[in-house]
Amino acid sequence: MTDENNKDVLERIANALERLAPPAANPVDLSSGDAFLWDGRTPKRIAPFQPTDIDLLTGIDPQKSRLLDNTSRHAQGHAAHDVLLWGSRGMGKSALAKSVVRALQAQGKDIALIEAPSDHLETLPALFELLASTKRSFIIFIDDIGFSEGSGEPRTLRSMLEGGASQRPANVRLYITSNRRHIVSRQMSEQDDPVNPRDAVDDQLALSDRFGLRLGFHAASQDDYLAIIARYAETHGLDYDRDDALLWAKQRGSRSGRVAWQYIVELAGRADKFLA
Structure with a gap:
């Protein structure tokens, strides 16, 4: 085969590979937009962002007031907590997390919500790096989080919340919902472990302790x-x-x-x- 033929074959292969490869995604403008979805690689805008009107959320007034106050502080660049919303299913944990952000946006506050699936925790440091480059306030919302027994993800999350190399930046707070107060289930088998059983339990409870604000949602009367x-x-x-x-x-x-x-x-x- 001649050099000319080799060149033609290589060009056709390169063109075919280019057609197969997905086009490069345009970078999302994080300085505008009300809400985004993190897919593990890039944030994508959610439009329209229309959560339940906060005034419609009934029977959870104390939780509503505390979360709105905390989120307002964060939107203004003041000290604010990461938040764990835990408790009964269907009692408004997820709705409230989204509604407080929308309520503040309606007041002209520069804050946005980014929803991140719980199975993408290991990719959050990349998201943190993106968000740290802006001055805008962000809430990263992780819904219905849970961990399998023996998983290392609780420690990954702990590192993000406090003290680790992947710690979230100052303009970001994590709002996480869970059906369990301590997120990670406490198995009876832990009590039978002859090697430091108390340490195993303390290691799990330390995760929920990293949240400065923990709001409980109980079954409705x-x-x-x-x-x-x-x-x-x-x-x-x-x-x-x-x-x-x-x-x-x-x-x-x-x-x-x-x-x-x-x-x-x-x-x-x-x-x-x-x-x-």
């Missing part, structure tokens, strides 16, 4: 559940029957904000109405 429904029903112009609302919760074995919203969706469907 009957009155709280009905109050949530009443607030939603009023906002969307729906009528509801108290006994019917209680039956809805009983059939699902749970009273929570999520179950209340599902009941509102049911009411709107019965009334031939659309919910945005």
Whole structure:
């Protein structure tokens, strides 16, 4: 084969590889935009960012007030905590984390939310590096975090929260939700471990201790559940029957904000109405 033929073959191979390779992603402007999704490599803008109106979140007023205050401090460049929102499913942990950011944006505060899946923890230092180059305040939101037994991820997260080489920058705070108060489950087998069992437990509890603000969300009482429904029903112009609302919760074995919203969706469907 001649040199000319070799050159032609190589050019065709290079062109084919170029067609197969994904185009380079345009860098996202982190100085604007309300919310982003971190996919482990690059942040992508979430548009539109329309979480539940914070005024609609009912039955969690103390948690709402404390998280709004902490996030407002951070948005103004003041001292603020990383936050663990823990407790019962469907009680508004995730909704509140997003809603406080949106409420502050509506007030003109320069703050944005970045949602990061819990299976991308090892990539967060790269995200920190990107965010550290801006003066804007960011909340990194990790929803429903959990770790498998024996995983090294709890220590990775601890390092990010305090004292490690991958520590998050000053303009970033972590807001994390978990069904467990201490994030990592405490197995009875730990008590049977003959080698420093107390150290094993302390190592797990040390993770939740790294959060300066820990907000608990507990199962809704009957009155709280009905109050949530009443607030939603009023906002969307729906009528509801108290006994019917209680039956809805009983059939699902749970009273929570999520179950209340599902009941509102049911009411709107019965009334031939659309919910945005």
